[in-house]
Amino acid sequence: MYSRGMSTADRLVEATRELLWERGYVGTSPRAILERAGAGQGSMYHHFRGKPDLALAAIRRTAEALLAQADEVLSGPGSPYERIEAYLRRERDVLRGCPVGRLTMDPDVVADDALRAPVDAAIARIRERIAGLVEEGKAQGQFAAGLDAGEIAALIVATVQGGYVLARASGSPEAFDAGVRGLLALLRPE
């Protein structure tokens, strides 16, 4: 239940974002959203056309937020390797998983181009930013010249997304951290 100056529409979107993260699209009911947002049926259908419309607003905000987080670390200080390390090691609530990546396991999201678009765009954008860093690192001699920047970027993002899967399977963040350490060991210059 939210209170601080948020509009009803914003509270609905925030409640939906949380529930999509926890339970996915199929597992998220309007009823649960309304309860968490402290709103009535009428409010929701006044501000949004229905569940897919509200979910779209929520997914867009979540995708934006993830991208902003990633951009912050990736354009931070340090060498390309150090910035990639910062991205991989940044604080995460590993067992909650990725609020964006999670949606790719939702058949109703993947089947709907409008719902999938923000997910696709956010992940593609992060891949591009990382690929740019890898290119930079290659130019500086920090990474081997033979590496394909796009492939390494895909590997880095996949390691994070897959790390969540391993962690949730075992009920512990250990496997996530292990995968990250393994990747950094292979990427480390010298």
Add this chain to the structure above:
Amino acid sequence: MYSRGMSTADRLVEATRELLWERGYVGTSPRAILERAGAGQGSMYHHFRGKPDLALAAIRRTAEALLAQADEVLSGPGSPYERIEAYLRRERDVLRGCPVGRLTMDPDVVADDALRAPVDAAIARIRERIAGLVEEGKAQGQFAAGLDAGEIAALIVATVQGGYVLARASGSPEAFDAGVRGLLALLRPE
């Protein structure tokens, strides 16, 4: 709808396995299972205590099947690197995702120790088999002695699981293959 000599109980389990893969636990209803299995309510509640019980049987079979598939490639012919490559490049229906990894995004599966156990065991087992191969490769000088076999194994499994996420986000297997190529480039001996 199945027909070939399968028992009703088996048809129910197979239908459940398919639906869990496609739609996850929350997205799979007894009704849909019955329809796909060509069975009535009575049959299901005769053979199983309810949805969680049937899902458990289905998850166990799927976990076993995945493990068997992985074991086959990992204990196949070739050097450690070649067997890891065979595992990473083995034919997959990438856009369908991993029938086991997928379940980790299901809150009701993760919250239930009995349902999560087979998922955890299958993934842990694959990690161990790969870690053994990495150790072997280190002993043969194929991999750098400084690498941690457990970390590299976590990285390899995470790359596969994360590759599915990237592929489903973009609606194309390309990102999966890119991540795999990136990983193989970093692991390649010489």
Add this chain to the structure above:
DNA sequence: GTCTATACGATGATAGAC
């Protein structure tokens, strides 16, 4: 073993009062 009947709460949405 399998079927039909029945039950009750949840889902996703509409209508209309205030």
Add this chain to the structure above:
DNA sequence: GTCTATCATCGTATAGAC
């Protein structure tokens, strides 16, 4: 803008006949 009916359908399960 928000609230309270109201609705048809689905989800999950039980009971009891055959």
